[in-house]
Amino acid sequence: MNPDITRERENATFNVEKLTHILDGGIEKTKRRREIESLVISDPDFQSEDLNFLSRSERYDAAVKKSAQMILKLREYGISDPEEIYCYKSCVHRGRAEPLDLHLAMFLPTLLNQASPEQMETFFIPAWNLDIIGTYAQTEMGHGTHLRGLETTATYDPATQEFVLNSPTITSIKWWPGGLGKTSNHAIVLAQLHTQGKCHGLHAFIVPLRSMNTHIPLPGVVVGDIGPKFGFDEVDNGYLKLENVRIPREHMLMKYAKVEADGTYVKPPSAKLTYGTMVFIRSMIVGEAGHALAKSCTIAIRYSSVRHQSEIRPGEPEPQIMDYQTQQYKLFPLLATAYAYKFVGQYMNQVYHRITGDISQGDFSELPELHALSAGLKAFTTWTASEGIEVCRMACGGHGYSRCSALPDIYVNFVATCTYEGENTVMMLQTARFLIKSYQQASAGHQLSGIVSYLNESERRLQPQSVSSRPTVVNVNDLASLVEAYKLRAAKLVEVAAKSIQQELQKRVSQEDAWNNSAIDLVRASNAHCHYVVVKLFAAKLGEIGDTGVHSVLSTLALLYALQGIQQNSGDFLQTGLLSVPQLSQVSQRLKELLAQLRPNAVALVDAFDYCDEMLNSVLGRYDGNVYEHMFEWARRSPLNKTEVHESYHKYLKPLQAKL
């Protein structure tokens, strides 16, 4: 054990294990998680060479191998609880996406939700046993977020009682679905349904892609891998071009909408039913943002405690780089953010499960708010977490750039969340739509409830209008007061956006152009709203924590989170008159104090995330702090060192020397 990191742990002022239980959701959950982790870590079938040393094809190969093993072992161990499956899977693939992800997370659930009883009989058991390996093919080369724009067609032919599927244009080629390229032999294809000369919009169809025997693509099916990406090297994201592919009528998912034998279309009872999954996945992503940032902070903070560099005082030994104020200023607010997002993730998960109960009883009332919140928070958290991962990486100096730090991997795999499951700007604008609608309702005299109740007229009248008209009341040392300030900032920025729309409308532009011409303000308003929600939920979480030591350190983190947000957005707080110039200097001063205050607990706070070395897979983030020996060992194992002299020397350099 590196003595620096041992000393850090000795200096901590709280019980790390207790905080871990809070993060896991209880002592029992921590125990079970660790059981599952050691099941995987001790399993020789899940060992492999460092993925960084493999080619893309080898990485895909290794992932398929592990996924196949995983399916067998989950059944062998009888692990069937979805959360436990997720945990086991994360351990096996070290948090990476894998070729069977869409089979497990989209194909099977979609069958469960949208297949008729007869279809369940036909498809579910074969899919459960991986005779059918499926994916979910929605996105097209030319169409992503805007579903109505999808071009793939499924035209019903009553003569043969078949649907004929086509990709009529190059832009209609299905593009991106995970597992589509090489792994799947079936896909649920989203296509525009045409029957009796009429288009009825998007519906889902089960399309066989490859022979069940030989795995060779079926006639009319042009399928393959879309090529290398920024990350996701283990996944065969694919393309699919359909050329007059015929499937039986019974391959349209018919639990709700139906096409009868003669081609008569029967509408589904409600459109909101497919809404829930999207909300669930976005909620999950918020938790993943906390997760990715927590991992990155673990690596950067542990490394900062063992790395010595430069000098603060001449003549003294090089200090731990964590002693530099600039390093603390980079890392500790991110640490606070990681905690904040983990707690927000927990909250979203709870709300989702509560609301799902209501939905199953036909009560959709809370869904619009959760939908709006999950969209905005997904964007808000993934953007800041992505940037934060890179800050952590660069805070490790040159070594952060090495793949052995694991930080490049965390970044490239996480940053995709800014784009998938709804592009972030589009997500922010969805939340804005909800906010503006709420604002307009409140302006019209309706009394709002829930998270947007701050938009109620009565509350808004209490808001300060400008620096001069009203003295500010924010106490920069009191978290409750800061939550209030964030709330008023959000209220103000929603108002600014709403007024921008009004002004545009006065110029006689259309409603839609007014919206587009105010989009910058709308995103800003959503952002402020999400920021408020995060600060509020972090503060609320503190109320649940009984242990004094843990409560104290988390309170410091929450205050740091809130104050740093104010500093970074100081223009908003000054502009809305919520803070005065002298208060802002106070914020700066207080921030510096909080950094110094957190310094002794920094390593313990990342230890509490409880990532074992096998899961982190980072030389810089090792628990024992013995970074350099292992970096050297890692480098020596790397592929270019398999031979002392690389063949290019004999091929190019030696002959060149002769010619010059």
Place this chain on the structure above:
Amino acid sequence: MNPDITRERENATFNVEKLTHILDGGIEKTKRRREIESLVISDPDFQSEDLNFLSRSERYDAAVKKSAQMILKLREYGISDPEEIYCYKSCVHRGRAEPLDLHLAMFLPTLLNQASPEQMETFFIPAWNLDIIGTYAQTEMGHGTHLRGLETTATYDPATQEFVLNSPTITSIKWWPGGLGKTSNHAIVLAQLHTQGKCHGLHAFIVPLRSMNTHIPLPGVVVGDIGPKFGFDEVDNGYLKLENVRIPREHMLMKYAKVEADGTYVKPPSAKLTYGTMVFIRSMIVGEAGHALAKSCTIAIRYSSVRHQSEIRPGEPEPQIMDYQTQQYKLFPLLATAYAYKFVGQYMNQVYHRITGDISQGDFSELPELHALSAGLKAFTTWTASEGIEVCRMACGGHGYSRCSALPDIYVNFVATCTYEGENTVMMLQTARFLIKSYQQASAGHQLSGIVSYLNESERRLQPQSVSSRPTVVNVNDLASLVEAYKLRAAKLVEVAAKSIQQELQKRVSQEDAWNNSAIDLVRASNAHCHYVVVKLFAAKLGEIGDTGVHSVLSTLALLYALQGIQQNSGDFLQTGLLSVPQLSQVSQRLKELLAQLRPNAVALVDAFDYCDEMLNSVLGRYDGNVYEHMFEWARRSPLNKTEVHESYHKYLKPLQAKL
């Protein structure tokens, strides 16, 4: 040609070719650059498969092959001007780093600068002819920015007239030098010189690493590749552990410092002589920041003009995504930034060459300012450019995540500049040291000249102190007025940092701790200083431009750049009383107008950067806008599609199906 992009070009209001000449530095330079580019592009020896499809070892191999060809052809064509060599090399390697970079850019120049005439005779011609392939080994595993911390030792043994080189600890292993792992047979090693029982600090030694015949490492030399990184896949960044490696006395570079045969140490005449190279490289990096951002903007803006998505007005066709205000707000300020950095790069280059003339005549007076400026600007531009590249990538939606966009590559290769040649935070603090020193001189009554003259007392007294005490005079429509505002902001923030140091000193902490406890403020001050310099230089550049059309569009860009910087740092401008709250609303409004104003010129403005398709190597950034066809074609060529059925199916999936 895609009709959307053709229409964009038809709508441009200025002459693209004229702007290209300005960017190149004259019509003749544009012509010559294009000549060199077509020499390379038409050369069959420089064609290769897409690097994204190759393994790391294959990429290294391909790069060595190209570099060897390049050396032959440069001699064949008689290209010897350093700028032209740089241009040719960039074309050959498409802007990527390559295994011979350090041989050409560090090993040969260091010989030229620091070798004695006898050493030139011994080493230069063999190095010129690539019998000796060299690198420059400075950074160690445990030591980067802080040179005094380097641990490698060179101990003189008068008995044999040799130096004995050692890596005494694991942290002293040389780590990171490009070309060290596999390519080089020699290295210039920076080591602590010990002679006659005394350490004389860092000196440079020529150390043979590998046999000139077999390329096998020599006894005592443990050398290899440090393994895969975020980017730089073509470069064999290496490690080097020296175990009692003996080299003749004549292998110490002795143009300045010397060790005589008996071990007597002779000091160099001036320490400032090695200063220049560092300044030059950092100045180059500023230009590279403009370059990387210009490429990224080219890709994202061209793609945004051919990509259609969602709807602004219901019932109308999907609009070009460049019509969304949010998309313009992401991309156009970055486009302005790319222009700004290109102009700053030109300026730095001119100043460097002017000052180099002075230095060769023994006049070092301007060097400290340029040194400080190059450090801060390197950090300022590389941070914002790195973030900007990712914004461009994500502005391309999902397809930006594909390697075919080229944006992942641009990012991973460019972002390294935030860390190398001086870690950015350390660079910012270097600039801060110069600013604080200047501030103190001014406070002591000295009259400052040059870029920091705004810190003179007389000027500072004219500054506004708070919102209330003085009406603001900034005209948000006038660039000169905005330059002034940036200047005053910088002055104010330097003052804030200086006062923080004073306050710390009053707490009886040491000078060093006071510095560290004010580091956040110091970085902020440097940042404001650099921002001011960029805005000022952009404004100054406009004065050189005669063509009305070009002048007009660049003026709009400069205004956009200045106003967006104010919006993003609105807290600073409000806090220092430079802008009022209503003015800030004006800034927001004006920004929206400028986005709309730039919209018709966006494609033409990236066309003016004049990156040919071969150099961009981006499917999304193609000049003809025919994105989708080529994306499909690119994907079909990718390695996982070499067979219809991947071997993992037979190895794992088929057997699994049998077991379930």
